[in-house]
Each structure stands twice: as C-alpha cells, then as structure tokens.
Amino acid sequence: SDTCESATTMAVSRLPLICIYLATSSSGFILPSAARSNIISPLIASSAKRCTSRSMATASSTDAAAGLGDIGNSSGKDSNKGRGRNNSAPDESVIPWRERINGSIARSRKIRGGNFVQIATVDPETSEPRCRTVVFRGFLSPRPREDGSTAEKGEESCVMKMITDLRSSKVGEASGHTSPATANNCELVWWFSKSSEQYRVRGSLQFVGGDETDDFLARMRKEQWGNLSDMAREQFFWRDPSIDYKPQLKVPEGGRGDDGKVLSPPDNFLLMLLNPTRVDYLRLGDNFRQFDELGGDKWTEQRVNP
Numbered sequence: 001s002d003t004c005e006s007a008t009t010m011a012v013s014r015l016p017l018i019c020i021y022l023a024t025s026s027s028g029f030i031l032p033s034a035a036r037s038n039i040i041s042p043l044i045a046s047s048a049k050r051c052t053s054r055s056m057a058t059a060s061s062t063d064a065a066a067g068l069g070d071i072g073n074s075s076g077k078d079s080n081k082g083r084g085r086n087n088s089a090p091d092e093s094v095i096p097w098r099e100r101i102n103g104s105i106a107r108s109r110k111i112r113g114g115n116f117v118q119i120a121t122v123d124p125e126t127s128e129p130r131c132r133t134v135v136f137r138g139f140l141s142p143r144p145r146e147d148g149s150t151a152e153k154g155e156e157s158c159v160m161k162m163i164t165d166l167r168s169s170k171v172g173e174a175s176g177h178t179s180p181a182t183a184n185n186c187e188l189v190w191w192f193s194k195s196s197e198q199y200r201v202r203g204s205l206q207f208v209g210g211d212e213t214d215d216f217l218a219r220m221r222k223e224q225w226g227n228l229s230d231m232a233r234e235q236f237f238w239r240d241p242s243i244d245y246k247p248q249l250k251v252p253e254g255g256r257g258d259d260g261k262v263l264s265p266p267d268n269f270l271l272m273l274l275n276p277t278r279v280d281y282l283r284l285g286d287n288f289r290q291f292d293e294l295g296g297d298k299w300t301e302q303r304v305n306p
Contacts, residue, residue: 094301097279097292098158101199108194118189121173130173137161137224140273143216159273160201163224166209166268167240174205188274200280208271225265230254236269282306
C-alpha cells in the first residue's frame with residue numbers, strides 16, 4: 001500500500017514523524033488507532049486528505065479510459081451541455097434545428113473526427129440499405145437573390161455540403177430510383193460525443209458536377225475543390241474504385257500542375273448537397289427529443305417523447 005509522509009512545521013517540530021498507511025478499499029482508507037488520536041496536526045490530516053484525493057482522481061481517470069459504458073449517463077464532464085443557464089435545469093426550449101446545431105458544432109470543433117457523419121442510401125436493385133461515413137464540409141452559402149443582391153447578414157442556408165466521386169456507388173444508389181417519391185432519398189446521422197446529441201437528417205441528395213448549368217452551384221463546386229487538401233484532391237485522379245486492385249497510376253501531386261497551381265476539378269469530382277426535409281434531434285443527457293419538418297419553405301418544430 002502507498003505511504004504518505006508529512007513533516008510538521010517548527011511549531012510542532014517536537015512531534016515525531018508519523019506515517020499513515022492507507023489501505024486500498026472502496027470506502028477510502030483506515031487509520032491506525034494511534035493516528036486517530038488528537039495529537040495529529042491539521043497539517044498531517046490535510047496531507048492524508050490530499051493523498052486520498054489523488055487516489056480517487058486516479059480511479060476516476062481509469063473509469064473514463066475504460067470507455068463509454070452508458071451513453072445516457074449524465075454524470076460526465078460535458079453531459080450538461082445543452083442544459084439551462086448555470087446547469088441548474090434542463091434546457092427544454094424548442095428552437096429550430098439549424099440554430100441548435102450551430103452550438104453542437106461549436107462545442108465539438110476541436111474533437112478529431114467531429115465532422116464525420118454517416119449517410120445512408122438504398123440500393124435500387126436490391127432494396128438493401130447502404131451506409132458510409134463522409135466528411136461534413138459546412139453549410140452551403142445562401143444563394144444570391146433574384147435581383148442580384150446578396151443575402152442579408154445572419155441569413156443561413158440549411159443545405160449541407162459534402163463531396164463524392166461520380167464513380168462512387170452512392171451516386172447510383174441515390175439517383176437510380178425510378179419513382180419520384182424515392183429518388184435521391186437519404187438519411188444522415190450525426191453524433192456529437194461531446195454533448196451526447198444526435199441529429200438524424202432526412203432529405204434528398206443533389207450532385208453538382210462539371211456539367212452543372214446553375215452558375216451559383218458551379219461556383220460553389222469550384223470553390224470546394226480549391227478548399228480541399230492536396231491529398232484529398234489526388235484521390236479523384238486514382239483508378240476506378242471497387243474493381244480488382246492495380247497499383248495507382250502517377251497522379252498530379254496535390255492535384256496541382258507543374259506551376260504549383262491547383263488544377264481544374266476533374267469531371268468525376270462532385271459537390272454533394274443534402275437538402276433536408278426532416279430532422280430528428282435527441283439529447284441523451286436529459287432525454288430531450290424534437291422533430292423539425294419542412295413544409296413548403298417553412299420549418300416547424302415540435303417536442304416529442306424520447
């Protein structure tokens with residue numbers, strides 16, 4: 001067992017050195033009878049308390065490292081995110097999902113992989129679901145008004161940006177449905193581990209390629225291509241995916257030309273847009289759930305049972 005030693009100050013310098021042996025048990029530690037006498041100075045008692053605190057802190061760290069045993073446990077460091085002011089009561093306010101998700105993103109901005117989302121489609125030939133992880137790349141900028149003026153300050157788009165390859169299976173799965181009711185349908189799931197929040201976003205996918213006739217979307221595609229990392233751009237020059245393996249061809253390094261400038265996006269580079277129509281929000285810290293639905297051009301919000 002661990003031994004903590006504490007020397008007394010000059011005022012109690014005549015006291016002998018006292019060793020307190022801490023017994024490792026769930027109830028704390030046991031003091032020998034001699035140590036329980038009133039000759040123990042407050043300084044020694046304080047030292048013992050500090051040792052116990054360190055022991056308990058170590059156990060707490062071990063528990064945290066063991067993994068997320070209960071994702072609904074509200075005792076975690078950040079489980080009160082999303083609650084009311086001063087964490088005094090749960091935040092039961094019903095606010096638009098687009099406003100709410102801004103806070104969720106801000107709290108997870110420094111978490112590695114915090115912008116990874118899962119997006120599911122349905123194979124039109126087998127009617128089987130297909131799911132994969134993609135990178136959320138922000139919301140689409142508001143479209144300029146018909147009169148050419150820019151959007152008002154604070155105006156936000158709900159369209160979610162991602163990218164994909166024209167040769168990817170998700171493109172055929174989303175656009176291969178013959179029924180207008182199921183064409184391009186998908187659902188995105190975004191889990192925020194920092195605040196124990198989940199967003200399920202249902203809507204339709206739109207693919208913006210090199211043949212796009214909408215000037216605004218074509219510009220957004222080109223802008224997204226320029227914002228990619230060099231490594232990400234290189235992938236769009238690789239061999240066709242999902243066929244027998246062959247070593248990769250030599251590709252333009254970083255998707256750049258000999259002069260170091262970024263090349264124009266290849267035809268297989270697609271800006272993938274999710275146009276949401278329904279959002280199912282769940283916060284596990286206090287089991288708050290909310291539906292947001294788009295009717296025409298207006299969103300409505302409703303709190304529901306979890």
